[in-house]
Amino acid sequence: MTCPDLSAPNPTSSTPADARDVMSADDIARALRRIGHEILERNKGAEGLVLLGIPSRGVPLARRLAAAISEVEGTQIPVGELDITLHRDDLRRHPVRAAHRSRIPETGIDDRVVVLVDDVLYSGRTIRAALDALSELGRPRAVRLAVLVDRGHRELPIRADHVGKNLPTSRDERIHVRLAELDGLDVVRISGGEAR
Amino acid sequence: MTRHLISSADLSRQDIEDILATAASMHDLQRREVKKVPTLRGRTVINFFFEDSTRTRSSFEIAGKWMSADTINLSAKGSSTSKGESLRDTAMTIDAMAVDALVIRHNASGACHQVAQWVRASVINAGDGTHEHPTQALLDAYTLRTRLDDLEGKHVVIVGDLTHSRVFRSNVITLKKLGARVTVVAPPTLMPSGIGTWSETDGFATSWDLDAVLTADEPVDAIMMLRVQKERMSGGYFPTAREYTVGYGLTRERLEALVRRNPGVLVLHPGPMNRGLEIAADAADAPQSVVLDQVSAGVAVRMAVLYHLLAGDDAASGPLTGSAATGALPASGALASALTTMEGGALR
Numbered sequence: 001m002t003c004p005d006l007s008a009p010n011p012t013s014s015t016p017a018d019a020r021d022v023m024s025a026d027d028i029a030r031a032l033r034r035i036g037h038e039i040l041e042r043n044k045g046a047e048g049l050v051l052l053g054i055p056s057r058g059v060p061l062a063r064r065l066a067a068a069i070s071e072v073e074g075t076q077i078p079v080g081e082l083d084i085t086l087h088r089d090d091l092r093r094h095p096v097r098a099a100h101r102s103r104i105p106e107t108g109i110d111d112r113v114v115v116l117v118d119d120v121l122y123s124g125r126t127i128r129a130a131l132d133a134l135s136e137l138g139r140p141r142a143v144r145l146a147v148l149v150d151r152g153h154r155e156l157p158i159r160a161d162h163v164g165k166n167l168p169t170s171r172d173e174r175i176h177v178r179l180a181e182l183d184g185l186d187v188v189r190i191s192g193g194e195a196r
Numbered sequence: 197m198t199r200h201l202i203s204s205a206d207l208s209r210q211d212i213e214d215i216l217a218t219a220a221s222m223h224d225l226q227r228r229e230v231k232k233v234p235t236l237r238g239r240t241v242i243n244f245f246f247e248d249s250t251r252t253r254s255s256f257e258i259a260g261k262w263m264s265a266d267t268i269n270l271s272a273k274g275s276s277t278s279k280g281e282s283l284r285d286t287a288m289t290i291d292a293m294a295v296d297a298l299v300i301r302h303n304a305s306g307a308c309h310q311v312a313q314w315v316r317a318s319v320i321n322a323g324d325g326t327h328e329h330p331t332q333a334l335l336d337a338y339t340l341r342t343r344l345d346d347l348e349g350k351h352v353v354i355v356g357d358l359t360h361s362r363v364f365r366s367n368v369i370t371l372k373k374l375g376a377r378v379t380v381v382a383p384p385t386l387m388p389s390g391i392g393t394w395s396e397t398d399g400f401a402t403s404w405d406l407d408a409v410l411t412a413d414e415p416v417d418a419i420m421m422l423r424v425q426k427e428r429m430s431g432g433y434f435p436t437a438r439e440y441t442v443g444y445g446l447t448r449e450r451l452e453a454l455v456r457r458n459p460g461v462l463v464l465h466p467g468p469m470n471r472g473l474e475i476a477a478d479a480a481d482a483p484q485s486v487v488l489d490q491v492s493a494g495v496a497v498r499m500a501v502l503y504h505l506l507a508g509d510d511a512a513s514g515p516l517t518g519s520a521a522t523g524a525l526p527a528s529g530a531l532a533s534a535l536t537t538m539e540g541g542a543l544r
Binding site for chain 2: 083085086087091092094095096097098099100101102132136137138
């Protein structure tokens with residue numbers, strides 16, 4: 001989730017004119033490569049790893065991470081996607097949007113180390129919903145969290161294990177993550193707030 | 197999306213697409229160990245059935261429970277209705293208990309539309325008289341989509357007692373919105389009068405001759421057999437059951453001929469089936485039959501409907517669907533109201 005609102009991801013949406021780039025395509029690629037190494041280091045290898053992307057932009061990020069890890073370890077890492085719509089705590093605050101299917105790898109998640117992957121960590125509510133959704137699918141040995149951007153302002157006691165970039169923001173600002181798979185280009189931009 | 201689901205015409209193409217997408221994720225739940233999500237926690241759904249039902253009532257109950265809503269079943273027998281309470285008083289009494297949704301089946305066409313004017317809760321039509329049964333049409337569309345992928349340009353044949361069929365009315369509206377072509381077949385006595393106004397709309401045809409439709413050049417992607425409703429059959433619509441079967445039943449011979457011409461054809465039936473009358477046992481149990489898929493889809497689709505009507509922001513829902521009950525297809529308003537008020541009128 002780019003931000004905690006429910007606006008559907010829109011590949012064609014353009015960022016406002018005052019947006020500044022904070023991560024280039026190269027920065028994103030380097031961050032993902034580093035996170036891949038961190039995950040492997042923390043897990044002492046690729047054994048039992050399952051990566052689950054949170055739609056929409058967590059999904060391509062999870063695939064890229066899996067590819068980066070496979071490159072290092074030479075084994076395929078199971079990748080899936082976890083739709084959290086039915087577990088959100090803000091359903092009553094927004095118009096309904098369709099739920100989508102979660103795709104869990106055939107290996108399942110029981111006794112595996114699940115790494116949740118999302119683009120931006122903000123309030124932490126998305127991750128709370130993801131943890132609830134996970135508990136209905138099985139009992140992982142451990143759950144970890146990898147995000148491309150941590151922008152702060154947590155509302156729940158949740159932290160990321162692996163962060164691409166810590167980005168101190170004000171609440172007025174918006175983070176726009178654009179990924180080639182969905183948007184045609186790789187970039188992270190920030191807009192709104194006071195000009196610096 | 198509207199606050200009530202009274203008629204299939206209440207749903208736009210996008211609404212249908214959203215419900216079917218959500219239903220697919222709900223369907224996955226049925227294969228899980230924990231078949232429950234917390235989405236509708238704290239919401240209350242009342243199933244009020246003035247007519248008998250097995251699959252619709254149980255699937256609405258299961259759907260509500262798997263969404264974590266509190267689900268309560270009421271039937272006319274054993275409620276104050278049997279003491280002579282009017283529909284309005286019963287509906288308002290239940291509404292006063294601050295329930296969130298009323299799922300209603302009633303033998304009078306338009307009952308759900310009427311109740312929707314009186315209550316604050318969302319009203320879901322689970323079959324009203326000979327008018328509509330929108331969730332059945334959605335689950336049929338879901339079942340067809342699962343097997344046929346896109347319904348654009350697909351040809352669906354609906355056969356049977358059209359005059360008394362709410363399933364047929366909702367299906368025609370929904371299937372046409374999804375781009376399918378629909379041919380309906382019935383004996384002249386069970387063809388709704390005024391259906392000619394529907395025939396003029398694109399992708400819709402009527403026929404009295406089942407064999408002619410099944411052997412025509414146009415391929416058949418699915419055939420839906422409607423139940424001969426014995427409880428509404430006092431009017432002598434056909435001489436004998438045997439004669440109905442010979443003319444309009446899906447016999448083994450008809451199915452074999454149909455499969456030879458259309459190897460991928462699907463056989464649907466909304467249930468309950470009269471085996472040997474409108475559908476032969478061989479056809480009901482044939483590999484082409486998706487009758488049990490329909491039942492399984494029923495729970496997923498009803499979960500999706502409850503989700504889309506109840507999960508969101510109350511203030512963000514649309515206004516009351518005032519003209520819903522008669523606002524079906526552009527030309528069908530007159531048909532729906534004409535049909536629903538007459539029993540046996542098609543004999544003329």
